[in-house]
Amino acid sequence: MRTSDKHTKIIEAAITVFARKGFFSARISDIAKEAQVADGTIYLYFNNKYDILISLFEEEIGKIILEVKLLLEKETDPRKMLHIFALHHMQLMEEKKELAEVLQMELRQSNKFMKEYRNTKFIEYVDVVSAIIHKGQEEGVFRKSLLPGVFKRAFFGALDETSRLWVLSPDHSYTIDEAARQISDIFISGIMTDS
C-alpha cells in the first residue's frame, strides 16, 4: 500500500498547480505546499519535475480511455457512438476543469521539451474515434470517401477547442450538453437547412 497515498496526493496537487500556472511557471515548492508535503518528499515518489507531468498524463488519460470504452460497449449505432464520445469528452472537461486545462495545454507541447516522450495514451484515445468511423463505413452509414485519419483529428479538435473555451470563458450562453449535441449533429448531418 502506498503509505497514505502520497503519490496520488502529489499528482492531484500537481494538476491544480499546473492548471493555475502552467508547467514551467509552477514551482516544486508550490506543488509541495498544495499537497501538504515537504519539497523533498516529492522526490521520493517522482524522479523530477517532468516525471510528475508524465505520470499525470499516463494515469489520467488511462482512466478516461477505460471510462469511454465502457460507455461505448453498450451501443452499436456508429452515429450514437460518436455522440456518446462527444458528450463524455465535454462532460469530463467540465467536471474536471483543472485536469482539462493541463491536458489541453501541456500535453500538446510536451514533445517540445521532453524529446524522448511519445504520448501513446493520447493517440490511443483519439483512435477510439477513428474506430467508430471505420465501423460506420463498413456498415454503409458513413461515406466511404471519408478519411478516418482526418476525421478523428477534426472531431477531436472541434470537441477540444469548444470545451477549452467553454471552461475558460465565464459567460455560458449554452450548456456543455448542448454544445456536445451540436457538434455531433454538425459532424453527422452537416449544417445545411433540410431540403
Next chain:
Amino acid sequence: MRTSDKHTKIIEAAITVFARKGFFSARISDIAKEAQVADGTIYLYFNNKYDILISLFEEEIGKIILEVKLLLEKETDPRKMLHIFALHHMQLMEEKKELAEVLQMELRQSNKFMKEYRNTKFIEYVDVVSAIIHKGQEEGVFRKSLLPGVFKRAFFGALDETSRLWVLSPDHSYTIDEAARQISDIFISGIMTDS
C-alpha cells in the same frame, strides 16, 4: 526605417527558436544567435522575453486576418466562404510550419504566464467564422438552430488540430488541400451517406 530591420530579424529568429524548443526552453542567447545579433541587442528592440512573444502574436496574426479578409471579399456564398477560410488556414499552417507551431502552442497558454495579456487579435480571427455563419443563417442557407459561438470554435478547432498533427507527423497519406476540403465538406454536408 528600422535600421536593417533588426526588429523583423529578431521576430523571425524567435519564431524559429520558439517553434523548436517552446517559449520557456528557448534562451535569449538562442534567439540572438539565430538572428546573428548580440544578446544585448535584443533588449534594444524588445523590453523582455515576453514582449518578443506578444509582438510576434500581434504582428503575425494581424497579417493573417488581413489576408483572409481580402480573400473572402470576393465571395458571397457562405458555403464557399467557409471553404476558403479552411483552405487558407490549412495552407498557411503548411507554408509557415514554424509560425504555425508557435501560434498553436504558445498562444493558447500565453494567458497562463502573462496574466494581463488579452489576445484580442486571435478572437478577431476566429470571429471571421461566426460572421460567415451568421450571414448563412440570414440567407437561409444554414440552419437557424446553429449556435455561431459553438460553430466557430468547433470549426476552428477542427482545422487547427488537423493541421497541427499534419505538420507534426511525417507520414502524409493526404494533402493539406484534401484535408481542408474534407473538413469543410463534413461541416457543410455532414458525414451521412446520401439517401
Next chain:
DNA sequence: GAAAAATGAATGAATACACATTCATAAGTC
C-alpha cells in the same frame, strides 16, 4: 510487555546552476 535497536519515510535548509537582464565599452555613421 518493556526497553533497545533498526528502519525508512519525511523534512527543509543548503547547494548548484541556468539564464534573463544590465551596462561599461566598442564600433559605426554623419
Next chain:
DNA sequence: GACTTATGAATGTGTATTCATTCATTTTTC
C-alpha cells in the same frame, strides 16, 4: 567628435534538486 547602434562579459535571481538529520513506527531482545 557627437551621436546612435551594437556588443558580450558580468551580475543577480529564482528554483530544481540533494542530503544530513529527525522522528514515528516496527522489530528484536530479554
